[in-house]
Amino acid sequence: MNPAPEADAARTDHQGRLALVPFRGLRFARAKVGDPAAVISPPYDMIDPIQAHRLARSGAHNIVRLILPELDEPDARLRYRRAARTLQEWREEEALVLDPQPALYVYEQTGPAGHQRGLIGALELPADDSGPVLPHEDVVDAVVADRRALMHATGANPEPILLTYEGGGPASDLVERYADGADPIVDAATADGTHHRLWPITDPAQHAIIAADLAPRRSLIADGHHRYAAYQRLATLGRPGTDRGLALLVDSKRHPLQVRGIHRWIPDLPVAPALDAAAKHFTVTQVEGGYKAALEALGRIGPERIAVAAVDRQRAWIIADPKPELLAEAIPDDRPEAWRRLDATVLHLALARRVWDVPDTADHIRFDHDARNAVVEAQRHHGLAVLLRPVAESTVKDLAAVGVRMPRKSTAFAPKPATGLVLRLLDEG
Secondary structure, X not given: OOOOHHHHHHHHHHHOOXXXXXXXXXXXXXXXXXXXXXXXXXXXXXOOXXXXXXXXXXXXXXXXXXXOHHHOOOOOOOHHHHHHHHHHHHHHOXXXXXXXXXXXXXXXXXXXXXXXXXXXXXXEOOOOOOOOEEOOEOOOHHHHHHHHHHHHHHOEEOOOEEEEEOOOOHHHHHHHHHHHHOOOOEEEEOOOOOEEEEEEEOOHHHHHHHHHHHXXXXXXXXXXXXXXXXXXXXXXXXXXXXXXXXXXXXXOOOOOOEEEOOEEEEOOOOHHHHHHHHHOOOEEEEEOOHHHHHHHHHHOOOOOOXXXXXXXXXXXXXXXXXXXXXXXXXXXXXXXXXXXOOHHHHHHHHHHHHHOOOOOOOOOOEEEOOXXXXXXXXXXXXXXXXXXXXXXXXHHHHHHHOOOOEOOOOOEEEOOOOEOOOEEEOOOO
């Protein structure tokens, strides 16, 4: 994905540099909160309601109370004010304390989702999306507005976005050196079996080495498109500190991420009529064995074909190979062929919108990272679950490089950074 060095230099001059800036991290004080595993959580959009309440019960200072303030304040008009008050109270009681020196933070996580190391810092926001930070997915306006309101009310970036870049240089070398040779300032093992460790880099000379290495490079947003868009909107206010946003940057050469599919469930969609309608435009084949068998069947279908799985309780079907006339009618022809043949593109624009008459909105098409949960939710809401395959990382990068965004929630990169290890105050770097 990276251009040649000469092209990189020219791009740095005209489109900005990739920069992670040191900042004074706001972190939970172990003396006050105890085991750090009790105060961290997954990213806000990976937490279902049951898990959210479990995390909130695990301790008065669990970060979920800040990133999902509706747990403590059901009134939507007051929840952001509640989040701001929570952050202020935690600081006043010294549960959250500012680090004494600006730092970049080496973060390591090892667990069922994989092993990963990277750098957490304050990302300088480029002027536009043609520069060193490349989004690859569309966003939902309401979610962006929610995250922007939360950060504006609290004056903080409470959780990092996840960026990847093709590195292999001095910045990566420093990450490995710290993780292999120093005692961490945070060491926590969460209930999912993941081990999280954190180290600060406070030496200005090392900051300079990292800055010089990163400046000519490009990065891909792997996770956090809504938070990144919220950073951009917040920056338009001109408030000090909003020209940056909290980010974890991972060298994908040394620590390749896994790419997974994100599944859908469509409420109030009668199964039999939906399958009959699909059969007029696709090949529909029943699969014995429920959602697990459906996922296995999807995995056996080659990437040159378009295919999704529909699941209703223990029944499953593969819906594949749309007729060319449907694609010509439903899919815009001004996008690259790789985008036009994405399973998610065909699902949203052809199968859902044209065949099932389901609007492409967040209310009508719901998302779930877990296939089983998608099936359960579809059953609860008298609808149908639709399971998707992962998109090849090369396809994600190629589309992002030419400025084409995939349908929202097309990919799930893993592992994702935990929330609550380090926060960034807007006025602290």
